[in-house]
Amino acid sequence: MRTTTLGTHGPQVGVIGLGAMGMSFAYDMATPRDESTSVSVVHQALDLGVTLIDTADVYGPYTNEELVGRALAGHRDRAVIATKVGMECIDPTGGPGGSPLVKPNGRPEHVRAAIDASLRRLGTDHVDLYQLHRVDPEVPIEETWGALAEAVAAGKARHIGLSEVSVEQIKRAQAIHPVTTVQSEFSLWTRDVQAEVLPYCEQHGIGLLPYSPLGRGFLAGRFASFDELPQNDQRRRLPRFQQDNLQANLDIATKVSEVAERIGATPAQVALAWLVAQGPHVVPIPGTKTPKYLADNAGAADVQLSPADLADLDAIPAPTGARY
Numbered sequence: 001m002r003t004t005t006l007g008t009h010g011p012q013v014g015v016i017g018l019g020a021m022g023m024s025f026a027y028d029m030a031t032p033r034d035e036s037t038s039v040s041v042v043h044q045a046l047d048l049g050v051t052l053i054d055t056a057d058v059y060g061p062y063t064n065e066e067l068v069g070r071a072l073a074g075h076r077d078r079a080v081i082a083t084k085v086g087m088e089c090i091d092p093t094g095g096p097g098g099s100p101l102v103k104p105n106g107r108p109e110h111v112r113a114a115i116d117a118s119l120r121r122l123g124t125d126h127v128d129l130y131q132l133h134r135v136d137p138e139v140p141i142e143e144t145w146g147a148l149a150e151a152v153a154a155g156k157a158r159h160i161g162l163s164e165v166s167v168e169q170i171k172r173a174q175a176i177h178p179v180t181t182v183q184s185e186f187s188l189w190t191r192d193v194q195a196e197v198l199p200y201c202e203q204h205g206i207g208l209l210p211y212s213p214l215g216r217g218f219l220a221g222r223f224a225s226f227d228e229l230p231q232n233d234q235r236r237r238l239p240r241f242q243q244d245n246l247q248a249n250l251d252i253a254t255k256v257s258e259v260a261e262r263i264g265a266t267p268a269q270v271a272l273a274w275l276v277a278q279g280p281h282v283v284p285i286p287g288t289k290t291p292k293y294l295a296d297n298a299g300a301a302d303v304q305l306s307p308a309d310l311a312d313l314d315a316i317p318a319p320t321g322a323r324y
Contacts, residue, residue, distance in 0.1 A: 001049025008205030106136030
């Protein structure tokens, strides 16, 4: 797979990454997890050149980091591990539908303890990218970011990044320590970052990591009605997946499919290739726990979209319904 550098001074990674969250958390929770399959997906990802593996301490909580750690045992030098801190589980079943109830925690003492716990779960002495999952509105970002910078100074993290932030927040963090990456939801149906965050990252040598780059599976054509969503799946609580909105949004998936058919690719590959085409600093991290979908996603690295293809995709209207 082609490679790129995360930001000006970040690690080299494949142009497509892997989000590990769904292997343990959030989607289709009624279906038992198959750890052996998830481990094999991580190994297959490395073989395909998908080297950036993204997780977080709150996924599970904690179990996703443990899974990634077991999968990378004996393979640590082949992977670029990215994890996150800054969200705390306060009730494992107190959230909607029995999901974990979480809240931001950006206190420096929490960050200092959390990095050590993450390293234990991941079975490594450092992470390549340590990210602030969300800014805690009760803690100045300078204080939280300073604690992440301490992890770099201690050799526990090689680089640090932010997630779901404004340009103003990026600037405040940069005044304390360089920002290597910004992670944000970004796809053909979530394009808010194009207004300010994307151009700022490009201008300042910051890598952008789009999560949910397939619109939580919607852009891949996997769901045509609300009833097709698995039970106990967080998408059942999201406005865009409610039946009326979902039906109104089908034209978006149809347009992606039309481009895919025209160029001999899959809809998922087209959606990911559109993101890769946004610039060499953009590395989408689609999540999957399935070998078939992993291979499909990795194949997006070889898809070349023409100017006409990009124009057709750029013209896709905004979706109906809020993100959350």
